[in-house]
Amino acid sequence: MNEHSNMNWLFLLESCASGLLAGLITYFAVNESNSWNVLVDFRAGLLTVSTFCGLFCGLVVAIPVFVAEKKPFKFLNKFVFAGSLGAVIPTIGVIFFKLLAEAASNIERVPGKTDRFLWWMMLACALSASFGVLNGGYKNFSRALMGIMPAFLVAGELIDQKTALESIKIIDYFVIGGVTGLGYGIVWDLLRESWLDEDAGKLGVFRFYLDAESFWVGNSKFCDITLDFGAEVVFQIIEKDGMHILEVSEEGNVQLNEYMVRYKLLADGDIIKAGNRTFRYHTRVARSRDIVPEVA
Numbered sequence: 001m002n003e004h005s006n007m008n009w010l011f012l013l014e015s016c017a018s019g020l021l022a023g024l025i026t027y028f029a030v031n032e033s034n035s036w037n038v039l040v041d042f043r044a045g046l047l048t049v050s051t052f053c054g055l056f057c058g059l060v061v062a063i064p065v066f067v068a069e070k071k072p073f074k075f076l077n078k079f080v081f082a083g084s085l086g087a088v089i090p091t092i093g094v095i096f097f098k099l100l101a102e103a104a105s106n107i108e109r110v111p112g113k114t115d116r117f118l119w120w121m122m123l124a125c126a127l128s129a130s131f132g133v134l135n136g137g138y139k140n141f142s143r144a145l146m147g148i149m150p151a152f153l154v155a156g157e158l159i160d161q162k163t164a165l166e167s168i169k170i171i172d173y174f175v176i177g178g179v180t181g182l183g184y185g186i187v188w189d190l191l192r193e194s195w196l197d198e199d200a201g202k203l204g205v206f207r208f209y210l211d212a213e214s215f216w217v218g219n220s221k222f223c224d225i226t227l228d229f230g231a232e233v234v235f236q237i238i239e240k241d242g243m244h245i246l247e248v249s250e251e252g253n254v255q256l257n258e259y260m261v262r263y264k265l266l267a268d269g270d271i272i273k274a275g276n277r278t279f280r281y282h283t284r285v286a287r288s289r290d291i292v293p294e295v296a
Helices: 009-029 044-070 072-107 110-134 138-163 170-190
Strands: 196-198 203-210 214-218 237-241 243-248 254-256 263-265 272-275 277-283
Touching: 009 170, 009 203, 044 072, 044 110, 044 170, 044 203, 072 110, 110 138, 138 170, 196 263, 243 254
Parallel strands: none
Antiparallel strands: 196 203, 196 277, 214 237, 237 243, 243 263, 254 272, 272 277
């Protein structure tokens, strides 16, 4: 089976769980009848967006870390950092949307459905911008947007139809949370470019996405992968001109395809071994060490 096309079902489950948890907690935190309509109830809308987006962003980043490493402090650190960013950017988006909507209403009345369509689009862009900032770049903003935008538009339409008839119930928060997690998880994994896979036994694989310019592995809670041995930084993977380079620290004891290395250009299928941890590098960018010169 082609490992490049394999869906990471564990990550998809984690993303859906993150959305459902975010929806559940938001329901109990807000529980207002018009909580997703900032033009009707600004306070409730602002609280709903900041709570849901902050929780979703924090959980979808932190839960995979906890499942793979079982380190509560690292989970909390990831959750607080990602959650804070996920709350702030959409909150700013809500404020600007409110101001623009009021300015537009003084000029010409916007139809209700158009108004709601623009609202869900704005919300999707704001939440996706949080993931773009977290993962370093517009490519990851676009990647997140391709999953979150259709999810918000579909779930938002269902919520808007429900709100027109009766107050929002807990199931509606589960719908928007679950659909958002599903959309994000599917697209984020399908549009991956480079990643590390580690065997997770019955859980399948732990997948670590190489989305930033550098990826750190070592015995530090601030590393992307935290080991239980070795130096604070055992090795790092650096992205340069579309290529990934393995750079091992002086204290590191790392094998690449069973050979000790310090600095090496990675190719698809390479096996990186550090102590009792083994990772397989994958990339969808076609390259070979036979035709690509080593980086000086």
